[in-house]
Amino acid sequence: MRLLERDNTGGVRLTEDLPNDKIPPYAILSHTWGPEEVLFRNITDGIGKNKASYAKIRFCGDQAWRDGLKFFWVDTCCIDKSDSAELQHALNSMFYWYRSAVKCYVYLADVSTHQHGDGPGWQPAFRESRWFSRGWTLQELIAPTIVEFFSREGERLGDKESLEQEIHDITGIPRKAFQGVPLSNFSVAERMRWIEKRDTKYEEDKVYSLFGIFDDKVHEDYLCLVKLWPGDPREPHVEKERIGLAKGGLLADAYRWVFDNPDFNRWRQLRESRLL
Numbered sequence: 001m002r003l004l005e006r007d008n009t010g011g012v013r014l015t016e017d018l019p020n021d022k023i024p025p026y027a028i029l030s031h032t033w034g035p036e037e038v039l040f041r042n043i044t045d046g047i048g049k050n051k052a053s054y055a056k057i058r059f060c061g062d063q064a065w066r067d068g069l070k071f072f073w074v075d076t077c078c079i080d081k082s083d084s085a086e087l088q089h090a091l092n093s094m095f096y097w098y099r100s101a102v103k104c105y106v107y108l109a110d111v112s113t114h115q116h117g118d119g120p121g122w123q124p125a126f127r128e129s130r131w132f133s134r135g136w137t138l139q140e141l142i143a144p145t146i147v148e149f150f151s152r153e154g155e156r157l158g159d160k161e162s163l164e165q166e167i168h169d170i171t172g173i174p175r176k177a178f179q180g181v182p183l184s185n186f187s188v189a190e191r192m193r194w195i196e197k198r199d200t201k202y203e204e205d206k207v208y209s210l211f212g213i214f215d216d217k218v219h220e221d222y223l224c225l226v227k228l229w230p231g232d233p234r235e236p237h238v239e240k241e242r243i244g245l246a247k248g249g250l251l252a253d254a255y256r257w258v259f260d261n262p263d264f265n266r267w268r269q270l271r272e273s274r275l276l
Helices: 040-045 053-064 086-100 125-128 137-142 162-169 188-193 204-208 214-230 237-248 256-261 260-269
Strands: 005-006 012-014 026-031 070-071 101-106 147-150 156-159
Touching: 005 053, 012 040, 026 040, 026 053, 026 086, 026 137, 053 070, 053 086, 053 101, 086 137, 086 204, 125 162, 256 260
Parallel strands: 026 070, 026 101, 101 147
Antiparallel strands: 005 012, 005 070, 147 156
16 A cells, blocks of 8 residues: 655655555545546656645645644555556455545535625535545445545535434435444345445446445456446347447357257257247
8 A cells, every 4th residue: 555645844755555564544535536636647756736636635634644644545646557456456455445544534626615695505515515426435435434524625524423414315325334333234235225326437436336345245246247237128229239339240150159059959949949
């Protein structure tokens, strides 16, 4: 696991990739991606501070420092996504990393505490925040013991204990699920419902965002189902045309082995055969 380290002047640097038994106490950031994200190569090249999204990295480091933590983790720049092995390890470890954090800071870029006049305050924007519709939110809300919510100005809105009822109303997730009750207390079907209406950039991310929510067997079954989801059985002819355009045409005579198969021909020729 690679971390960001803040010094007493506010400077930030990346640590080396640390083994599990050498990881110091750290805070972790939960956020939605936006324009000009600071990536791993931007930090190593020293140009990250010039990007708009560096503001939330600075926020996370400063907030961690106020909470007595020198180290913090932000997915955009702590993972070298050009290294496929590192990326895969990070996806598999995400639930554990969030669970192991001393604190999780949720940075809500679309929630402001700077209201003009006698407006309704930040609560309506909080309920509509894009953060709540993300697939990865499931892990980031449930795994950490302490989850604190902040506006885009960096002002604290509350934590998952003080905002428990609001979070339940927004997500439909039972309150006990983010109170630390073992997830095995909830049926597989119930936990599946928690991800149904969540958005991920890639279908496979729905599976990765469920790591830690289910055991490995359920992950395998769910990944198999994900591979089937892009097809629409209600419109087979349209779907066939779409697949052909996306993947290319059929291979000539690729089906011949079926008609030459003795078991198929035996079934086809016997009148009493009704089930294939």
